[in-house]
Amino acid sequence: MLTHLLRGTTALVCMSLALPAAAQDAPGFLGTLVLTGGKRDLTYGTALSRTVIDEEEIQDRQASTVAQLIDSVPGVTLVNGTTPQGSGINIRGFGANTTYGSDQKIAVLVDGAAVGSEELYRIGTQLFTDPLLYKNAEVLRGTIGSFAYGSGIVGGVVKLESKDASDFTGGVPGFAGAQTFEFSSNGAGKVSSTTLAWQPADRAEFLLNYTLRDQDDLTSGDGRTIGNSAFRTPSGLAKAKFTFGQDDAHELTFNYSQTVADDKDVPYDQFATTGGTFGNVDRLTDTRQAVIDYRFNPVSDLVDMRVNLSFADQVIEYDYVPGSSPLEGTPTFPFLVSTVNADQRYRTTKLTLSNRALFGSDAIGHDLLAGAEFIHRDRKDNDAAGAPGGSDRRFALFLVDEISMGAFTVTPALRYETSTVKSATSYGKFTNDALMGGLALSYDIGNGVSVFGSAAYTEGLPIIDDLGASATALARMDTTEKSHTFEFGAEYTGSDVFGTGDTFTIRGNLYATTMWDITSYTAAGSTSTNLDRVETRGLELEASYGHASGAYVDFAGHVGSGEEFAPGAGGITWRNTAADRVQLTLGKKWEDGLDLSWEVVHSADRRDALGADLDNITLHNLRATWRPDQVWMTGTEVRFGIENAFDADYVGHLSSPTRKAPGRTFKVSLTKTF
Template structure:
């Protein structure tokens, strides 16, 4: 660990310990315990031993983000890889997730209303997270492994949980009609957005919501005025959701949600990470993404029963039609011959994958002597099916898992053990000559979180977590490299240590202050996801990452507020021959400071400064530091008549038109330059 890193983290830890605090509120149903305090634009929601950040609906609207990835890159340790378009961008958390080759390395999980999405290793196609931010009421980011055991195995970077809007959000929870209409315009790319919500509650036991969002952007411009190729997109999305409650005291509920996003791209580069056709040529590509979730909940007047059964289905189909003559490697070959090439056939391939999942869990509150228990236990069955395609082997992945997480509280001490057992069977869609067609693996993984509350608002916490990544459909193949990966499981462990404080009237009467600092260290070994630099068959020996995350929020009685989010980190990749190098996918050092002022709920003005250092592009070349300024304003007129329920939002992103390339992005894909955004929302 470098001296500079130690100095930086020591200074931030000292800052975190410099303020008094008040006792935490543990009323949130989160199984690791939470702390919820308001300060500025973002409400900080913490687990006592869980690195957790929640982006609420108000912030989703204020940020006017074009993609979910662009929305959550403000979270410490989260990087947006390869731009702000749905086709190319990816999510990287603590150095894992999206990378310079694939949109996912299977070490982060993304869920929409419980459905698992956006996790296939498709060559140069991004994260496949095709959805619109305006469909959601909340996006939650869990960083690291300790909070992942209810969501999957092999999760090293973290989990992104997205919750769609409800009809009751618009009707106020009472019978009747409601809804909203939003229009948005962005100067950079001539962006146009329309989002319509229609809600109906015929009675208190039923509610229905329809949302249609249309987002259309032309090619964006960089800070130097040049056009960013391959940055235009058009993504219509819709959401349909219904909820019914029934039974004695409305103890039973049934919720059905279905969302869909379609992108129809004509004559675009196959390589979504780059800005030109390059070696792979151009394609017509249709991406159709659908998620459906049905959840039953039984929550009677009993501390021992809060039962949820969630059945979800996620389906994504990517149909690509190669444009004849667009790749220099075609060299006059007929299209059929070129597409039959084992390497370049990926350009012509259609991809389809479906994930069906059933998760049944129960949360129970009970006591055993002096110990108070908050226990979450569940079982999960997963079936993933993928169409066979060049560079993306097809097959079926069947998994069964069981997990238990028990938050045990004794006085001021909280001990939370977590266990997950998972077994998998993967089967190839095509015969593997000379090798078996199916493979079985299982693993037991888990962690332990400890927290101590001093009773005056100060608490300290630590955790240790171990997980294993079972073999994937992507590993199937009749090669020695594939077989070696199928015969092992990728393993990792993560240690975390931190402290959090909250205080009222710290600097002035009526103010609030919250701060949380967290150190983490992760080791990944028996590596099957990353090869040695310059090799296509020799896997790395191990990867080690470490970092420090800081979140803070201050709010005064006069409406002035300050939000701070920062990350310092470094990583090393180790080769089998004993040599090492800087971890190629490591997160950059980043600090984000927001200064703002609120006048009741009517006006909110803020200035956000984002400074990023220790950056590298997709080729590993060092990039200069960048400092970006963003200005935002939200105005909700206090008026009767047609202005009632109206909100006007203004944004000026990259206000000084900074010309730069983002961390881990292709060197030709510059970040967008200055953009003025305005949106008008009318609720009814």
């Protein structure tokens, strides 16, 4: 496998490019280039594996969840279906797994607020929010781009940015808005999303959004009902932004979003399709985020200051449904009921202060991002459900300096973090700290070709979930998980490559990660013996070609492997390794009026949640977007899609063997902006 990856990367180096240019809002690794080929703009940093899904693609994909939206990114796996309650996000083999919706190796940020990071048993990412609230979703893969966002990040970072009123008003005072209706045939899915935007003056804007997503149980490719796949999630977003001061140097944004899921008589185990041993519950999930963001950007290269204060709060309330568990009436039933009736609540307050400064000489230029972060996480005690309560207080300092020296760009990054975890009961109080960092280098060869590489080291500090009374738990609280990642790749971008007026961009990236001092995973067949180490490696490839006629081709692929090592034992396949996957999109745009595309996705080397091999699978998805040019239909967009067009019957990679993927689904949506 590694030999093939090296050959692929070597070939790619011979045909790659990058032309970095300043991107004012990116936090480190700031050189970017955006070229439009097809549906996805390929946005690259100097040495950063970064993919951005913009608002148009969010609407075109008609995804039900954020997890379903971003699984088209190389190295990203959607675990356990398409429901917000059960699905999880796995990046490069880390993140959601067969037991928890998170393993702390990826970070999810909603306008800066940290969400979906609790290790709750048999529940997904806790990312209960609707894709239509956001104007872009950004995925940073690996460790090298994570130091401004957290510690212990091995898989990557998912960043969501909500819509602004000015996106609808165009920055001109007045009223504007949009209404979207969507219907999907499989599960009789219905969506209504209403956005109202008001800009009373040039420097003030207000936005309200209400989205209701409702879906019955889905049907798999063999015509059977997929249990526990129905959901109803109303979501809301309120946002206000003010700009003021000399030269509009001050910007203040207030943001509040909330999603509620009120499920009746559903399995306690969200990864399963039936109640099983645990039985069924009535579950109310209420998740909300509030963010205050202040930016001071005067006419000075040395000052671009941001202050982001966020609060994320999630409440999960359970009520056992009598008669739903086969253990009812047995001696173990009282313990089971105490588990499934245990309510959960966790709150995270985060304050991030940062400043970006540009300075240097003609020979050497610095783009320096420096900041501090204060985090306070508090969780209600719920030991009965395997979720101990307590608090986690953290303080971090981070620095990312992009140094330009002619054709070379060198970017050192550092993060120091200290944490104090205190049990809500009698498990004690534990303090740990770590210094971590990385170095990225890129070289612009010229003629559109560049090569890049990076080395990064991070440590994952103990978390509230690690608390316990056993000797194993006490050892976890004094151990930081460590990992290093090495990456090497190349880019090529150019115009008039194969014909006049065309554009072509391609990027390949080879990575290798080793993690040790592991506390998150135990050896196969053991509940107390931790793995000795985990090793993963892979090749990610993205490409986009756009012809002057409007024809386009998009490609995204990932090939990888991984091994896990128990103490004193040889390596076996890493249980969470991403599948080998390629995605090819062929399409044609007729100016801004019509866009037709055919997407083919082939996945190999797949396994279910129990480690059993799955057959290779090829899926076909068709999409069409039409914007009528009649005057009376100005601002109207009609979208039509067919997912799994040939009704393939299959189980998704790393998903429960009883939870099949949805069969053929027709989707249609109508959007009117005004």
